[in-house]
Amino acid sequence: MALKRFFLLFCLIQALLFVLELTAPAQRWVVLPFTEGLAQASIWLIQWFDSDVVANGIHLYHLPSRFAMSIEAGCNGIEASIILLAAILAFPAAWRHKFWGLLIGLGSLHGVNLVRIISLFYLGQWNLRYFEWAHLYGWQALIMLDVLVVFLLWLRYLRGLQAPGQGIEP
Template sequence: MRFCLRFSAYTIAAFLFLYGLNDLIVVPSTRWIAWLTHGLLRGAGVQASVSGASVGIPGFAVEIKNNCNALYEIGLYGAAVLAYPASFRLRLAGFLLGAAVLYVVNLLRVVSLLALGRYWPGGFQAAHLYVWQALFLVVVAACWLGWITRLRPGA
């Protein structure tokens, strides 16, 4: 019960923090995701363009919105890590590793959605709104469960 209360409080705090610092943290991070996606695509030899939070490939483009930058998922994951009883050092290490994983997964999500929109436009909305939303929450849970399993081997 204590974990649930702390998790709820930390989740609310994380979301209020991000909401309050929208212009300072969330908007620039969203643009950064677009630029990183552009860089990944260009590095893979794909013709890509970027403008602000929009990234495109020939035949398809997306505008990355503030809730598509992994920050809210990282906030949710961070709340779970903070709420779980562990030392500060273990929490910090768990948070940093999990946040990095979630950030990379989000980049892969954006790249895959661009490819899907280009080659199967009819599947884009379903993949974006349902498949990737659910899959991303599964990745958040898997990161957290992986972290607590390492804390308590054999659990």
């Protein structure tokens, strides 16, 4: 019964958040500013090693090579965040544990996504064929694997808190 409840709640939360994400106000006030901030954060990190890069909105440019890429929906980490958020919120645990799971989990997820964006930025300058494969297959799988690993580590943490004979319920 608990597994069925978790699964239904997980699906419901995801559906609500994905629908909300697609609304015009969410796109204008949350998704676009977040994605632009992600582009700025990527450029800020890249500029530590390469001063020939700039960002404009969601676009990243390497001036000498004239390579450019944009961070689009599905590449900004929001969808992966929704999946992790839904999984943690749907699981029966104390709210303080959910809070820390989300804080650390979303932080690690977006850290990995920054590595993804920067690696794709340089891979695209080197070889477009490898860039396309890494973008469409390699990194998509790794980001979803990151969501799964974060959730499983959080479950393991919860299990460690559990006294013998007690459940995880708050």
